[in-house]
Amino acid sequence: MLKALFPAALVLALLTSSIPTEKVSSASLPTAKQMVQDMSLDEKIGQMLMPDFRNWQTKDESTPTGFTKMNNEVSHLVEKYHLGGVILFAENVVDTEQTVKLTHEFQKASPNIPLLISIDQEGGIVTRLQKGTHFPGNMSIGASRSKKNAYDTGKIIGKELNALGINTNFSPVLDVNNNPNNPVIGVRSFSSDPALVSRLGLQTMKGLQKEKTISTLKHFPGHGDTAVDSHYGLPLVEHDQDRLKRVELYPFQQAINAGADMVMTAHVQFPAIDDTTYRSKKDGEDIMVPATLSKKVITNLLKEEMGFHGVVVTDALNMKAIADNFGQEEAVVMAIKAGVDIALMPAPVTSLKTEKNLENVFNAVKQAILKKEIPISQINESVEKILQLKIKRGIISSKKPISLEKKIKKATQVVGKKSHLKAEQKMAREGITLLKNNKKTLPFKPKKNDKIVVMAPYEDQTKAMSVTVESLMKQKKIKPVRIQSYAFADKTFTKDTAKLIQEADYVITGSYVVQNDPAVNDGVIDDNVQDPKKWATAFPRAVMKEAAAQNKKMVIMSLRNPYDAANFEEADALLAVYGFKGYSNGQFNQPNIPAGLEVIFGAASPKGKLPVDIPSVTHPNQTLYPFGYGLNLKGKQIK
Known part of the structure; x- marks a missing residue:
């Protein structure tokens, strides 16, 4: 078991792990490779799953409600499935003190390895924190042409998330919005110009990383030139590879070269990269496999050609583009086969009655590994990258943990502070x-x-x-x-x-x-x-x-x-x-x-x-x- 690798003081630190504010010392920590060698198969699979607990229905409730306070049921699931992370939504983060308590309890539920606690805090129209600094958004920053505004957005968001105990942000958006009829990206993009998207997206990434917050490039290979929302259907991008390299892939390549932590996949079809077909579970028609489930996109293009060695996370697997056509368990297995490291929202779990959804996904992945459909070497590699990133950003740390009281005090001073609000107002005026x-x-x-x-x-x-x-x-x-x-x-x-x-x-x-x-x-x-x-x-x-x-x-x-x-x-x-x-x-x-x-x-x-x-x-x-x-x-x- 993992505890055997850790000194007693370190185990205590990990039990109440928080994101440190000082430089991380890994001298007394085992390496990610050593940790993987000591993990069971179940523990490895758990690191690769990141469900949401957006809403929860206890035994005493008739319908699910926003999950804002840890309970024994969710805590039990985090521990039982050895989860590597969770994603939070607006329903989870209604107040600063409440959010700090929730993230603190999530980490307590994962005593061996601290969780990736993630959120979509892009700034602008996609923000989850109900209290905090919201920013004018990427296209407004694109209109200002200001690298400083982009960097400060990332830095302030990172600072506020850090104070709340949220260590992973699904930002920046590097989609090049060159389709005016795009229903899902639009102002979430910096621009229709790949060079401007690269310049500003890179600064946002650096601002987040400066505050030890994991940044995530999305939505790879590009969701900008689509006219369908992948929450509801499968978008198609038909450009040839030369055009994709010049436009869609260009911002991702620049950010990868600059040290990106994580990349999120797009549920978008790219026939120029992969025209493999699959029989849809929705209507029996043959459809092209989207990027999220494509080995040619994830392994061949992103990892081998573009040289990305960080963590690959899917976009939410409960989105209709995936769920309707591929089915719950098969989609997760396909994503991992394609080379994905973390399956985001792999199964809807809103009560103990629906735990079976998560159990089925977990078992499907396990069976695929045991049957050698997925090589154990690939699983080990994914988990090692996840753990290495947790060490790099100070989530796994030998530092003395910060008490809950100090966390709350810091968060109330940082989140939505006057200087942050003043900065966002200035940015908005400039756009x-x-x-x-x-x-x-x-x-x-x-x-x-x-x-x-x-x-x-x-x-x-x-x-x-x-x-x-x-x-x-x-x-x-x-x-x-x-x-x-x-x-x-x-x-x-x-x-x-x-x-x-x-x-x-x-x-x-x-x-x-x-x-x-x-x-x-x-x-x-x-x-x-x-x-x-x-x-x-x-x-x-x-x-x-x-x-x-x-x-x-x-x-x-x-x-x-x-x-x-x-x-x-x-x-x-x-x-x-x-x-x-x-x-x-x-x-x-x-x-x-x-x-x-x-x-x-x-x-x-x-x-x-x-x-x-x-x-x-x-x-x-x-x-x-x-x-x-x-x-x-x-x-x-x-x-």
Whole structure:
């Protein structure tokens, strides 16, 4: 057993392991290879599994609820299956002190080898921490072109995760978003330019590593040029190998050369690399094997050709792209056969009644090894890499452990601290990209008691606008005004809506479109405001037209993917902010909307330049706003 390898003091340290803040000394530690030699087969398999306990249903509960506090049932499963790690979600991390206690208890449940405790804290629209610093997101940083912003994002996220006891971050996103219709990446990408993605992604990785947080490049070999969300279906990228090397693979290669810790696979088909077919369990049709399950992608390309010697983790194996087509147990076995080291979310476990799912996966992997379908040498190699990474980042350490009380004290001082929030606000301002400012519409200069109408799809977004306007009044950056808000998701434009605009002096409308609607009529954007499916573009267009008819000053903010700006060619004032999360529970959930409002009222200057091309909606082969385009408030191109 493992304890035989460790001195008594080290065993005690590992029992309450925490991530150290000083340089790790491995002099008194056994090597990863020595540890592997002393492990049972069950212990090795456990290191390669990383389930989630996002929701849990105890014997006394009728349905699963967010798992925020350790219980004997989950603790037992961690120990029973010798788990090497877990992934946390927003349901698990609702409060700073609560999160520290949860991660502390997770580590206590794994007395021999500390866990990888992972999370998707990308910054921007994908953040899990409900308390903390959220950042403007990668595409906003891409618009700022700032390596410092990218590095500081990684460093601050790493510092906050470190304080919470979370040692592994599934970030940075190195997908090159060159498909405007990408439904899942979009603003999670830095840019459509592989060189810019590389430059900024590398800095985020280095920032995370500076704080001893494991960083993860994702989604290999690239999820940027897809029009299908792999949470729901199997995307396909049909480019040839030369193009893949120049675009999709380029950022990954640069980061691998710079010392990447971990790479996450994509559930995407790449026929130029692997066109092997498999009969789908969903419908019996032949489908191409996605990258996650492809030996040609994981072993031949990533490890052998590109020289990656770190840990390979799958994207979540419960996503429909995998679960529906390949089945639970077989998908995990296939992933490991392909060369993956860690199977992420290999089976849904939400209660002891569903433990069988995890048991079946565990046994399927074990049988594949015993039948020599998977060489034990490959398992040993994977586990050695996992343990080596844990040693490298100080997760396995001979340092004296930090008490729970000290962890909580440190976390409450670090997570969401003022300097972090100030940094994210500065970053957001630097990313705001002004696309149009005809007739010197901006900045708005309201007179006392003027009426400002703020509109956006959702109430948290209009709330963020209102709170920001109120803040600008308090700071005396604008004169006292009246504010009226209106959330328009799933609504049609009516006479009452028109009246709001007629009574306003200024109108601010937020547009939120994930994918531009291809439904156009003879080159004219569909303005059917009575079609409830069209509200996302039709409603703000109706507002824009009414404001123009009434000669009201009006601006449109593109809140998510900047491509939706193409729906509003006729707007006099238009800007992209790259982030849609608003204001709730007394806090801004992203700094983007406030930064946009500051530009609108002249309290900040727009400094961003588009990190992508924005094609026309009515003429898709034409570029409406090119990469690098961005105006200052005087209407001149920013250099």
